[in-house]
Amino acid sequence: MEKVSRKTIERLIIYRKILNQLKYSEISNIYSPKLGDLAGSTAAQVRRDLMTIGYNGTPSKGYDVGDLENSIGEYLDNPQGQSVAIIGVGNLGSSLLDFCYWRYPNLSKIIAFDIDSSKVGTEINNCMVYHIDDMKKILPNENIEVAVIAVPEKEAQRTCDLLINHGIKGILNYTPVRLLVPDNIFVEELDMMIALERVSYFARVKKI
Amino acid sequence: MEKVSRKTIERLIIYRKILNQLKYSEISNIYSPKLGDLAGSTAAQVRRDLMTIGYNGTPSKGYDVGDLENSIGEYLDNPQGQSVAIIGVGNLGSSLLDFCYWRYPNLSKIIAFDIDSSKVGTEINNCMVYHIDDMKKILPNENIEVAVIAVPEKEAQRTCDLLINHGIKGILNYTPVRLLVPDNIFVEELDMMIALERVSYFARVKKI
DNA sequence: CTTTGTGAATTCGTTCACAGCA
């Protein structure tokens, strides 16, 4: 991969989702000002982003919804698909599983893990729940390189270390713990209370 | 408020949390390289950020943990405190309530709303659960200007409109719906599946 | 006309590098 900025990638993911929704609304083409608007961005930004992945529209028709969705997919997605492990099926893990009915083209398979024997062996929204001790076997078998940590705070770092031992390369961390990882591992921190503090500030100080 | 960038504010929130944890570890002072490290940032960035809020350390002692925590608080927090409403006590809303036992200095009071009569009237982690129809009374009464939307997708926009009618200024949106709001309202989108897609990409393409 | 694609200009954010200090 060459020289596409992180910000651009993040926006492409959003564009794709919007295009996917537009497709189901039978909308076949869209102009940059409208797409920018829907994505919380600007027309110029949209055109710039699409330029970096080499996608071309036309002045008369703008961008073809389905075609652009596919092109972004080709750019972003692992052609082999990407399975994901969700560690911890408490409230948080369960709510994530609730969203999985949405068809996300890239996320081919989602597998859950927990230690609670009343959950292990059950199926939630088509996702099997396995015991954490089975990660060792299942993660490499299914070629899973992405995991969500939704375990209690105290288990966070230990779970993280375990995941990395079993070949995980990217982690979505919902616990309030800042994980220590080697720097070839990608971690996205999603501390819910920190997010609340952000909103609390910006709600008050409207000038961003 | 003058000229502090959004990025700086976001980092200050993280610094504060780290300082709070250090305080409980009986650590009384810290240098910028260490704080930068813990916050996933750099020494220069930390010094620059603290400069913008006018906080001063000393070359010999670095920054005083407790004092800096307080100064960041004075800068970020609403002196009147900030109450928060959580709309929807399903899996997602419940997991948020699970995190509330953490003492966050700014978030003085958290109130939950749902339509499920089996939940209304109960108390979860010290948060009362009210019926959504009571928002009209309670939101202005408690001076709540920040809300979390954790309702089913189909209710998201309607809930959002309702909140804005009742004086909400900032919204944390966990649903996959992109909310339409007037531009004096601050919205933070926290679509979990989008977050997963990001990690999925960056886990594979390590070069950020 | 209104749109795209894009070089150029601009704004924004980060890092450098060093004087001054304990």
Add this chain to the structure above:
DNA sequence: TGCTGTGAACGAATTCACAAAG
């Protein structure tokens, strides 16, 4: 020494503005 505070340099990201196209 090893730190802080900060002007200056740098680099990244966004926006401008316009030629080309239907």
